[in-house]
Amino acid sequence: MSATVSEKGDAPAGKQPDQLFTLKRWNAVAVWSWDVECDTCAICRVQVMDACLRCQADNKQEGCVVVWGECNHSFHNCCMSLWVEQNNRCPLCQKEWVIQGTGK
Amino acid sequence: MSGDSGSLLNQSSSTDQSKNGVSRHVTQSSMMIGSKSSNAKKLTIKNFKAKPVLPENYERETWRKLEEAVSAIHRSSFIRYSLEELYKAVENLCSHKIAKNLYSQLRDVCEQHIRKQVHVFDENIDGELFLRRLEQEWQDHCQQTIMIRCIFLVLDRTYVLQNSMLPSLWDLGLDLFRENVLSRDHVRERCLLGLLELVVRERSGDAVNRSLLRNLLSMLNDLQIYHSLFEKHFLKETEQFYLTEGDVKKNQLEVYEYLIHTEKRIEEERNLCITCMDNSTLKPLIACVESQLIARHTDFLLNKGLSYLINENRMSDLQRFYSLLSSIQDGTQSLCTCFTDHVKGVASGIVMDSNADATMVQDLLDLKEKLDNIVNTCFDKDAKFIHGLQRAFESSVNKRQNKPAELIAKYVDQRMRSGNKESSEAELDRTLDRIMLLFRFIHGKDVFEAFYKKDLAKRLLVGKSASVDAEKSMLSKLKQECGGAFTSKLEGMFKDMFHSKELMSQYRQYQSTKADMQDISVDINVNILTMGYWPTYTAMEVRLPVEMGKLQECFRQFYLMKHSGRKLTFQSTLGHCVLKSKFKNGNKELQVSLFQTLILLLFNEGDVFSYKYIRDETLCKDVELKRTLQSLACGKARVLTKIPKGKDVGDDDKFEFNSDFKHKLIRIKINQIQMKETVEENIDTTERVFQDRQYQIDAAIVRTMKMRKSLSHQLLASEVYDQLKFPIKPTDIKKRIESLIERDYMQRDKDNTNQYHYVA
Ligand SMILES: [Zn+2]
Ligand SMILES: [Zn+2]
Ligand SMILES: [Zn+2]
Numbered sequence: 096m097s098a099t100v101s102e103k104g105d106a107p108a109g110k111q112p113d114q115l116f117t118l119k120r121w122n123a124v125a126v127w128s129w130d131v132e133c134d135t136c137a138i139c140r141v142q143v144m145d146a147c148l149r150c151q152a153d154n155k156q157e158g159c160v161v162v163w164g165e166c167n168h169s170f171h172n173c174c175m176s177l178w179v180e181q182n183n184r185c186p187l188c189q190k191e192w193v194i195q196g197t198g199k
Numbered sequence: 200m201s202g203d204s205g206s207l208l209n210q211s212s213s214t215d216q217s218k219n220g221v222s223r224h225v226t227q228s229s230m231m232i233g234s235k236s237s238n239a240k241k242l243t244i245k246n247f248k249a250k251p252v253l254p255e256n257y258e259r260e261t262w263r264k265l266e267e268a269v270s271a272i273h274r275s276s277f278i279r280y281s282l283e284e285l286y287k288a289v290e291n292l293c294s295h296k297i298a299k300n301l302y303s304q305l306r307d308v309c310e311q312h313i314r315k316q317v318h319v320f321d322e323n324i325d326g327e328l329f330l331r332r333l334e335q336e337w338q339d340h341c342q343q344t345i346m347i348r349c350i351f352l353v354l355d356r357t358y359v360l361q362n363s364m365l366p367s368l369w370d371l372g373l374d375l376f377r378e379n380v381l382s383r384d385h386v387r388e389r390c391l392l393g394l395l396e397l398v399v400r401e402r403s404g405d406a407v408n409r410s411l412l413r414n415l416l417s418m419l420n421d422l423q424i425y426h427s428l429f430e431k432h433f434l435k436e437t438e439q440f441y442l443t444e445g446d447v448k449k450n451q452l453e454v455y456e457y458l459i460h461t462e463k464r465i466e467e468e469r470n471l472c473i474t475c476m477d478n479s480t481l482k483p484l485i486a487c488v489e490s491q492l493i494a495r496h497t498d499f500l501l502n503k504g505l506s507y508l509i510n511e512n513r514m515s516d517l518q519r520f521y522s523l524l525s526s527i528q529d530g531t532q533s534l535c536t537c538f539t540d541h542v543k544g545v546a547s548g549i550v551m552d553s554n555a556d557a558t559m560v561q562d563l564l565d566l567k568e569k570l571d572n573i574v575n576t577c578f579d580k581d582a583k584f585i586h587g588l589q590r591a592f593e594s595s596v597n598k599r600q601n602k603p604a605e606l607i608a609k610y611v612d613q614r615m616r617s618g619n620k621e622s623s624e625a626e627l628d629r630t631l632d633r634i635m636l637l638f639r640f641i642h643g644k645d646v647f648e649a650f651y652k653k654d655l656a657k658r659l660l661v662g663k664s665a666s667v668d669a670e671k672s673m674l675s676k677l678k679q680e681c682g683g684a685f686t687s688k689l690e691g692m693f694k695d696m697f698h699s700k701e702l703m704s705q706y707r708q709y710q711s712t713k714a715d716m717q718d719i720s721v722d723i724n725v726n727i728l729t730m731g732y733w734p735t736y737t738a739m740e741v742r743l744p745v746e747m748g749k750l751q752e753c754f755r756q757f758y759l760m761k762h763s764g765r766k767l768t769f770q771s772t773l774g775h776c777v778l779k780s781k782f783k784n785g786n787k788e789l790q791v792s793l794f795q796t797l798i799l800l801l802f803n804e805g806d807v808f809s810y811k812y813i814r815d816e817t818l819c820k821d822v823e824l825k826r827t828l829q830s831l832a833c834g835k836a837r838v839l840t841k842i843p844k845g846k847d848v849g850d851d852d853k854f855e856f857n858s859d860f861k862h863k864l865i866r867i868k869i870n871q872i873q874m875k876e877t878v879e880e881n882i883d884t885t886e887r888v889f890q891d892r893q894y895q896i897d898a899a900i901v902r903t904m905k906m907r908k909s910l911s912h913q914l915l916a917s918e919v920y921d922q923l924k925f926p927i928k929p930t931d932i933k934k935r936i937e938s939l940i941e942r943d944y945m946q947r948d949k950d951n952t953n954q955y956h957y958v959a
């Protein structure tokens with residue numbers, strides 16, 4: 096997906112003053128998404144890039160982030176915090192749920 | 200005794216008094232010829248207790264005198280006696296209780312006169328002559344009656360007044376005239392026929408003796424036979440006349456001519472009625488004309504002429520149509536139905552003509568404006584027309600799926616793009632308001648959103664937006680119309696742009712502290728888009744030159760440091776660059792896409808490269824590479840030369856740096872040859888919309904259940920329909936509810952399967 100870099104390394108884009116083309120400005124566009132294995136939250140079945148179902152219902156799209164477990168599975172943080180109140184295991188692999196990190 | 204003498208004294212003085220009173224009275228009463236209800240209280244008669252003795256023969260002599268006077272009046276000849284003398288004579292007779300005789304004698308004399316007079320009508324004369332004779336007789340009769348009444352005033356004021364069964368002298372005159380003249384069939388008949396003939400001639404445009412008509416009709420009114428003798432027949436005649444006229448004219452005339460004619464007819468009839476007839480005839484007369492000329496032919500006229508009048512924008516004719524129809528029952532309703540059908544036909548025609556997609560939106564806007572104008576100016580802003588117009592547009596616009604929504608979005612894009620300087624900000628805002636009128640009719644508003652978003656993304660990323668204010672204004676219009684959930688992602692796009700700017704100034708700081716980045720002179724700017732807010736772009740892998748690769752990685756590091764748990768994907772198709780370039784004929788600054796940049800940078804190492812070499816170096820895909828090479832070597836500004844020459848790029852072509860490149864400008868934008876939005880891409884966009892609907896249904900159901908806690912299926916469904924901005928089938932809602940029950944967002948009631956409860 097991302098661009099690979101030329102390995103030859105003998106074509107510096109911007110230096111020699113006598114070259115025909117010199118890159119002056121580069122307007123790039125990048126898309127960010129959560130670094131997850133599965134795009135969909137297994138609990139609410141909404142894509143993790145969208146707010147979870149409850150946040151959508153409340154119109155609180157922002158601040159609905161993703162949480163990763165040590166098992167590397169990820170869910171909406173909202174969905175998972177409700178889930179662990181019932182069952183402290185990962186819904187996908189049944190391992191004990193230990194938070195590895197949350198998105199920001 | 201003393202009382203009697205007193206009364207005698209009183210009597211003489213009261214006679215004097217009454218003398219004065221009488222003379223005053225005669226002059227007054229000559230003005231009034233009304234019946235006995237008039238105020239006749241001036242004469243005091245309570246003092247006439249004792250009768251003065253009358254001479255012998257007094258009654259006979261006096262009557263002879265009076266009879267002679269009456270005859271003279273009837274003959275219109277000279278009266279030998281003064282009116283005052285005659286008046287007094289009547290007064291005397293009355294005071295001596297001979298009034299009863301007097302009254303019946305007078306009645307007999309008058310009746311004999313009229314009977315003798317009637318023969319003048321026997322002559323067989325034509326209509327109008329007859330009418331004039333009748334008018335003459337009537338006028339004579341009235342004058343005579345007035346004069347007789349002046350003489351016999353005391354009789355009217357005393358005897359008649361005391362006998363409520365007796366008609367006043369004036370009424371007596373009317374009775375005699377009615378019973379002896381107008382009771383005769385041949386008089387009645389010829390009178391009626393004559394009058395109707397006058398009316399017919401009036402209607403056919405002849406100059407008719409209107410005062411004759413007026414006088415005779417007022418005569419009939421006085422005789423109280425206006426309604427029975429005239430009005431009934433007149434209205435029937437009128438009905439017949441306009442029945443025939445309507446049938447003939449509606450085929451003979453264009454509809455607008457027919458309407459003008461009808462309006463003229465109504466005005467003529469009103470005028471005739473007001474001048475010549477009794478007021479009470481006006482309402483039924485006008486109703487009769489309207490019913491024959493308009494009500495009977497409403498559907499015919501509407502079907503034959505309405506579309507033409509609307510198409511040709513005949514404002515005053517349309518206004519006339521409306522006002523004529525508004526006076527008949529359900530008239531404007533019929534007009535509204537026909538109007539709505541017409542609008543549906545025209546609007547659907549515009550929508551369904553797939554060859555005219557380019558002008559669909561403008562055509563619809565123009566049509567809407569024209570019709571709004573007609574409703575406001577010609578149809579009195581009638582609410583049912585306003586609603587009818589809206590319903591017609593709504594049904595037409597939704598006859599074709601998705602396309603209208605897409606084209607409306609495109610239309611907005613054209614207005615919003617810079618370079619579109621044809622309108623001022625205020626005008627642009629008005630245009631947007633009008634667009635919203637169309638947008639409101641669209642059922643699949645999310646389809647609009649998807650296409651709108653694609654165009655908005657282009658405007659934002661290429662910096663092509665004409666005005667930030669206009670963008671914000673459009674966004675707030677959409678928000679107002681559809682609510683915050685609808686625009687939240689669009690707003691997210693603006694926020695991304697804003698945050699990117701902030702982030703870039705932090706990044707420049709960061710880069711300047713990096714030792715290994717010091718030799719890089721390229722100014723990088725990155726717009727970071729939140730996935731999901733923006734349209735989905737197909738990622739294309741390319742190989743970057745070392746320096747660019749270093750820059751990209753440096754930025755990625757910086758970004759991931761600030762935001763954990765994220766990943767960043769650079770979109771090569773959206774990148775664009777500024778290249779400084781040296782040609783024999785001078786230095787240029789090229790504005791090019793990232794792909795164009797990658798190719799041009801290769802020519803720093805050599806003058807000629809094969810297609811295959813370029814492909815291997817840049818890793819561009821064939822389709823994209825060929826398009827890009829075409830733009831550089833076959834477009835308007837050819838910085839490369841293709842070998843061999845030709846429009847299309849082949850796998851065995853070579854490309855050479857064009858050192859002779861010439862251009863009058865220093866800054867040159869080399870347009871990437873735009874691929875037309877492919878059908879697949881288009882289907883892709885709409886398909887994504889449909890997938891997304893399921894999430895929105897879920898969210899709407901959860902939102903509603905959270906608020907209401909417990910709801911029946913019907914109530915839940917109807918609330919969800921109201922929230923959603925796209926059409927949805929009941930089975931879809933059922934499926935989503937089942938799915939949410941399964942996911943524990945809600946549960947079914949234990950006893951009532953039709954009732955749901957929210958699960959917190
Ligand atoms: Zn979730
Ligand atoms: Zn959430
Ligand atoms: Zn797991």
